[in-house]
Amino acid sequence: MNTTIEASGELLLVYLSGELDHHTARTIREQTDTAIAMKQPRHLILDFKNVTFMDSAGIGLVMGRYRVMQSYKGTMEVRGVTSQTKKLFELAGIGSIAIIKEG
Numbered sequence: 001m002n003t004t005i006e007a008s009g010e011l012l013l014v015y016l017s018g019e020l021d022h023h024t025a026r027t028i029r030e031q032t033d034t035a036i037a038m039k040q041p042r043h044l045i046l047d048f049k050n051v052t053f054m055d056s057a058g059i060g061l062v063m064g065r066y067r068v069m070q071s072y073k074g075t076m077e078v079r080g081v082t083s084q085t086k087k088l089f090e091l092a093g094i095g096s097i098a099i100i101k102e103g
Contacts, residue, residue, distance in 0.1 A: 003028050005035045010042035017050035025057035033068055042074050049080030049103065058085075059092045066097045079103060 001024035004015040014032050018024070036044065044065060048054070062078055069076050078089065079101040086100050094100060 001028065003031055005031060007035065007039045007041065011045065012036060012039055012041035012043070013045045013047060015047045015050070019053040020048075020051050020058045020061070021053070021055050022057045025061050029061060029064060032065055036065075036068055036072065040072050041069075042072075043077065044069050044074060045077045045079060047080045048078060048085065051080075054085065059089065059094065062089070062094055062098065063092075066094075075099075077101065 001016065001018040001020055003017070006013045006015075012035055014028075014035075016028065020028070046062060046065065051058075066076050076098040078094065078098050080103050081089065081100060083102055086102050089095065089100050
């Protein structure tokens with residue numbers, strides 16, 4: 001799993017690439033939380049466009065970053081998901097805490 005993090009003003013973009021499972025989620029979580037603490041963005045975007053595999057760790061990753069963003073009074077978006085992943089996220093309740101965009 002590769003992660004690229006870009007900050008622009010009050011926006012933090014996290015581009016995910018590869019397989020997202022319980023082993024890789026920890027590193028992504030640490031990198032993202034560190035960037036959030038340093039930049040204190042108002043909006044976080046997690047881009048799943050290049051994710052080739054995801055297990056339940058993906059849901060945990062999103063929910064955990066939502067809690068972190070809440071502490072900074074920020075908002076969150078999940079984009080680049082497949083229609084199947086979007087349905088999974090919505091069933092898990094992510095649609096009520098973040099904007100979900102296919103693509």
